[in-house]
Amino acid sequence: MRPSLRLDLSQLRVLPLAERKSLTTAEEILVDPDSTPAPVSEFVAVQVLEVADRIRHTRGRGAQVILMYGAHLLRNGAAKILTELMADGWITHLATNGAGTIHDWEYAWLGRSTESVEDNVATGTFGTWDETGRNIHLALMTGALQGLGYGVSLGKFIHEDGCFLPRPEDLCATICQFPLDPLAAAGCDLLSTMERFGLSTGHHEVQHSWKEASILSQAYRLGVPVTVHPGIGYDIISCHPMFNGAVIGRAAGEDFRRFAGALDGLDGGVVLSVGSAIMAPQVFEKGLSCVHNLRFQRGGSAVTGHSIYVVDLQDGGNWDWSRGEPPKNNPAYYLRFCKSFSRMGGRMQYLQSDNCAFIHHLCHALRVPARGAAKS
DSSP: OOOOOOOOOOGGOOOOOOGGSSEHHHHHOOOOSSSSOOOOHHHHHHHHHHHHHHHHHHHHOOOOOOEEOHHHHHTTOHHHHHHHHTTOOOOEEEEEOHHHHHHHHHHHHHHHEEEEEEEEEEEEETTTTHHHHHHHHOOOHHTTTTOOOOOHHHHHHTTTTTEOOOOHHHHHHHHHOOOOOOOOHHHHHHHHHHHHHOOOSSEOOOOOOOGGGHHHHHHHHHTTTEOOOOOTTGGGGGGGGOOOOHHHHHHHHHHHHHHHHHHHHOTTTTEEEESSSSSHHHHHHHHHHHHHHHHHHHHHOOOSSOOOEEEEESSSGGGGGGGOOOTTTTTGGOOOOHHHHHSSSEEHHHHHHHHHHHHHHHHHHSSSSSOOOOOO
16 A cells, blocks of 8 residues: 655744734724623523523532633633623633634734735745744643643743743753653653753743733633543644644643543533534534443542533524434434434523624623622
8 A cells, every 4th residue: 555645744834923014903802891792682692691690590509610712702802701600600611622722822922913814825835933832832741740631731821921931951861851741741851852952951931911811721720620622633733844733632631631620610501602513512422421331430420510502693493402413304404503402312402693792791681680699
């Protein structure tokens, strides 16, 4: 069999991020939580009040409120709104995809993000931005030495304006002393990268001047867990000489374990899937299955009493998902972001809405105390 060709990504030519024509800026997109939310349909407005009441009840009994979001929630300027929701204790766990973290880091560091995919793929420059791929990899590699996952590692990197690179001899000594430790491979990855790219020991400073535009940074500051669920080759950090699938996979693997751990506290809780048509349903169903597997081994029961609210711009196939999933001959059956969640127990409701408008209305609804409910 003729072997397939293998590109040598180490030969990629990368460019300074500041030279890229970015399509959005932090100042343009950030939404003030105190401003008037954009209009939503009457149905969504009623549902927002229900979601708010459900979240109040959930937090009053100490259960999880998990927000799974796609990159557009960040790109539409919801960072300050989510910061308020986290600070007030309404959200207990966040989960996003790789793109959600890339835009997050670029806004935090440069104050702008997004590019023309069509134009830049045509010129071979799409994603080939040095600082983005370099610093996210460094954040994940140094975080891995502390047993951290993707979300916490990058949030820490942004919040602390960089990372510390240990001495190569110290890395070598630790690897040799504990070769079977799971972190030994993380040490090898960092050691190899420092050698290949001539990185020196000490504090690697990266000043992030727009931390208010970073969900990851604010979550780290507030102590709210964030897990990241990327795909290898999905994100622009693959278009960089420093690309290392093992580094990404190690960080994402840790985060999947932590996400599944959050699902183990979902009884009576709330899940918000906002603008994540692929990652959220796929990761949720596998995580919940793992929770059930372990619970049943201990003689326990399945997660129950949870509510799932799925928010996206599509019309949901013109199907009332509160009735369950449609038959296979209905095109709505093939909407994974609805169908998967409808199979996950509890009660699932689909809301067709702009994602930032939904979160903004929810923030305002949660500011008003409900009768008989107290925020914990």
